[in-house]
Amino acid sequence: MSLAHALHHGSGVRSAYPRLGAVTLCLVLSACTLARPHYAASDVSIGESAFIRTFEAHADAELVRGNRAQILLNGDEIFPAMLAAIREAKTTITFANFIYEKGDISREVAEALAERCRAGVGVNVLVDAVGSKNMPDAYKTRMKRSGCHVASYHSLNPLVLKRVNHRNHRRVLVVDGRVGFTGGTGVGERWTGDGRRKGHWRQTDVRVEGPIVRQLQAAFAENWRDATGVLLSGAAYFPEVSPRGNLVAQSVKSSPASGAAEAYLLFFLAIEGARSSILLTNPYFVPDGTMTDAIVRAAKRGVDVSIITAGVADTTLDRLVRHASHAHFGRVLDAGAKIYEYGPALLHAKTMVVDGRWVSIGSANLDNRSFNLNNELNVAFMDEALAKRMTEVFRQDLEFTKQVSYDDWRRQRVRNVFYLPMIPLRDQL
Numbered sequence: 001m002s003l004a005h006a007l008h009h010g011s012g013v014r015s016a017y018p019r020l021g022a023v024t025l026c027l028v029l030s031a032c033t034l035a036r037p038h039y040a041a042s043d044v045s046i047g048e049s050a051f052i053r054t055f056e057a058h059a060d061a062e063l064v065r066g067n068r069a070q071i072l073l074n075g076d077e078i079f080p081a082m083l084a085a086i087r088e089a090k091t092t093i094t095f096a097n098f099i100y101e102k103g104d105i106s107r108e109v110a111e112a113l114a115e116r117c118r119a120g121v122g123v124n125v126l127v128d129a130v131g132s133k134n135m136p137d138a139y140k141t142r143m144k145r146s147g148c149h150v151a152s153y154h155s156l157n158p159l160v161l162k163r164v165n166h167r168n169h170r171r172v173l174v175v176d177g178r179v180g181f182t183g184g185t186g187v188g189e190r191w192t193g194d195g196r197r198k199g200h201w202r203q204t205d206v207r208v209e210g211p212i213v214r215q216l217q218a219a220f221a222e223n224w225r226d227a228t229g230v231l232l233s234g235a236a237y238f239p240e241v242s243p244r245g246n247l248v249a250q251s252v253k254s255s256p257a258s259g260a261a262e263a264y265l266l267f268f269l270a271i272e273g274a275r276s277s278i279l280l281t282n283p284y285f286v287p288d289g290t291m292t293d294a295i296v297r298a299a300k301r302g303v304d305v306s307i308i309t310a311g312v313a314d315t316t317l318d319r320l321v322r323h324a325s326h327a328h329f330g331r332v333l334d335a336g337a338k339i340y341e342y343g344p345a346l347l348h349a350k351t352m353v354v355d356g357r358w359v360s361i362g363s364a365n366l367d368n369r370s371f372n373l374n375n376e377l378n379v380a381f382m383d384e385a386l387a388k389r390m391t392e393v394f395r396q397d398l399e400f401t402k403q404v405s406y407d408d409w410r411r412q413r414v415r416n417v418f419y420l421p422m423i424p425l426r427d428q429l
Helices: 001-010 010-032 049-058 073-086 104-118 136-143 162-164 212-227 262-271 288-299 314-327 327-332 368-372 385-396 406-412
Strands: 064-075 092-097 122-128 147-153 172-175 179-182 204-209 247-253 277-281 304-310 338-342 351-354 356-364 375-382 402-403
Touching: 049 247, 049 262, 064 073, 064 385, 073 104, 073 136, 073 172, 073 179, 073 204, 092 104, 092 212, 104 122, 104 136, 136 147, 147 212, 172 212, 179 212, 179 375, 204 212, 204 356, 212 247, 212 375, 247 262, 262 288, 262 351, 262 356, 262 368, 262 375, 277 385, 288 304, 288 327, 304 385, 327 338, 327 406, 351 385, 356 385
Parallel strands: 092 122, 122 147, 277 304, 304 338
Antiparallel strands: 064 204, 064 247, 092 172, 172 179, 179 204, 247 375, 277 351, 338 402, 351 356, 356 375
């Protein structure tokens, strides 16, 4: 039984521990060594022009102008848009995903990629070895026989613990170097539908055009060279891209090689820069002390802080994460922030809207794994129209949530939960 397999099945976790032995212990101990400085608060608000430059410097997020973006909600919008872009590809497709499972939509995506390969398009597909361990070999074989290049990121090897723990959690699709998609969607039946049905995911992704696409391509190229040793180059992957709109965008890619500080600073700087409102949607709300302090400070200075997190858990480890999340509710609620748990489906969207003008959409969870171990990718925008749209989405989601009061939390909290943040390699999607 593999590590990921053992950890994914609830009843198998206990019986697997004796066999996991030293491997699990080392993984847990490695988590304990991960520490982050207590960052001082920023005095730059999101409303100031200096915020973008500050964010650019600390989050290593180049300021890119001349873009346009389309918000895509759930599989009903995401998969048709992705498939349309794939089928229109003329030169290259780069596609990376953490989760690739069996199912009708998975087969359709694989066939669309294979068809483009047969048409002469250069296609590179990268799946995470842990997250996509259940991807049928038939899909890979079909793509490879059609001429696609298919690779796995960091195979499970207990002799190389650091490599095992570092996963590629990024979602990237770039077509012809000109159209890009990112967010948190996996390829599988769970991501189909409208985000309101049991057993499915509530997801938000974004389709972008313009110079920002080069930054998405760079994120893919980084992981591709790590997995294959091949450096993508040339105009087919990095063409000259003309402005396609008026959006100012910043791509935040973080990785273990750089300490993954960029994903952390994405959240921290935005929270510290908030002056009126924070609308945070994230399935795994497990902030550390420094991040919790930032949220508490925001609430106490009068910022309207509203958080939507997962209210449904379908595996033992999801429930463990939820209990760990509940342990962090107290201080945040006591400071005046509002927390809501999403009910009809499995929340998986990872978005933030601050002060009605700044938006982030991407793959990073608000937890230790995303901040310290995973390769993550988020795109941030400074645009009131886009923020208005995302605020509407947040309000719509609120209709399917249950608010958690401070008194509810005090009555329901689980004391002394032993949470192992490194264990959910596959389940923290």
